[in-house]
Amino acid sequence: MPRIPDAVAVASLDTHRLIVAVPNEGPAEITCNLPRPVAASVLRQLADGLDSPAGRCDTALATGRPCPVHDVPASLSEGMLAAGQQAAEGFARGIAQAQRPAGLDALLDHVAAAMTPDDDEHRAAEEPPALTxxxxxxxxxxxxxxxxxxxxxxxxxxxxxxxxxxxxxxxxxxxxxxxxxxxxxxxxxxxxxxxxxxxxxxxxxxxxxxxxxxxxxxxxxxxxxxxxxxxxxxxxxxxxxxxx
Structure with a gap:
């Protein structure tokens, strides 16, 4: 009998700017209303964040909270953003406790590269339409x-x-x-x-x-x-x- 999830989250472009779904089988699906370069930058930041020690040191793993050394905000603006981190603590604990999927960095790099325009045709397609x-x-x-x-x-x-x-x-x-x-x-x-x-x-x-x-x-x-x-x-x- 297949496992029934405890909860199902529904996301759409009405509430999110970038949605990346990675199924157990098959290719990743991306829904986005951001400009392609911006989306690619976001995905690269996610990949860099997974490679950084923030939130994965011994203190963070033991307490389930951001480490005061590794996760301290680097600036006042980051400190203001950190005020909303309590809402993401459950997600952070799940990421810290779960085994990191093999090849996730490669997947993110591949998706980011695919979304980055590399020729004039893509750049022209991204230009906003004119008002007629x-x-x-x-x-x-x-x-x-x-x-x-x-x-x-x-x-x-x-x-x-x-x-x-x-x-x-x-x-x-x-x-x-x-x-x-x-x-x-x-x-x-x-x-x-x-x-x-x-x-x-x-x-x-x-x-x-x-x-x-x-x-x-x-x-x-x-x-x-x-x-x-x-x-x-x-x-x-x-x-x-x-x-x-």
Whole structure:
């Protein structure tokens, strides 16, 4: 009968940045949302830590606690990090008491080497994507049910620090957002126009007010149409430069 574990830990990239699973049989599995060089550095630090005397001297093995000589923090920042070490004491004791798997250093070195980019193709793949006008349009569609669609999209665009943006790309994003905002304002003016006309009707006293509403709506709509035309021309020119 196979052994049933006492507990099963569930980890995902929602709670962890790097997950390495080493089964009893078969290759190791790696799930990661870190840049490849950073992940490789973390794995090498793990390998170096296993080779160091920290936590494996006679005092640490006897007490199950960090050794005051070998494990003393080397700096104030490390001392602050050591304050959370009590949460990891159970794991440290298990590592100290368990027999170290054969070939673990080789496994970690192999995994780290495999994750390290060694050519321009890998480096290009790691470059973050650029912010495009279509990305902004997709964000507007995603926030369509939000109380303020344009405001929510502007928030998302400003918070997205992973996407690179050139001045031209930033200008395109601004055009798309301002066009959407202008159409939003035009819709509000139109709604106010209809509400006023429904409540008070069209008379000599309301004609001037309603005419003003209608004129304001047309001005804002024309501004939105102009932004849309400018963006269409910019995208057309960019496409012509890309095509052979």
């Amino acid at each position: 006008a279509d990305d902004v349009r997709d964000a507007l569609a995603f926030n369509a049910d939000d109380r303020d669609q344009v405001l929510a999209t502007l928030r998302d665009v400003l918070l997205d620090t992973t996407a690179t943006r050139t001045p031209e790309q930033a200008l395109a994003a601004a055009r798309v957002l301002l066009e959407a905002h202008a159409r939003q304002v035009a819709a509000l003016v139109e709604a106010h126009y209809r509400a006023t006309r429904t409540r008070w009707g069209l008379s000599r006293s309301t004609r001037g007010l309603l005419t003003g509403y209608e004129g304001a709506r047309k001005i804002v709509t024309a501004y939105a149409d102009g932004l849309a035309d400018e963006q269409a021309l910019a995208e057309g020119a960019a496409n012509e430069q890309v095509e052979p």
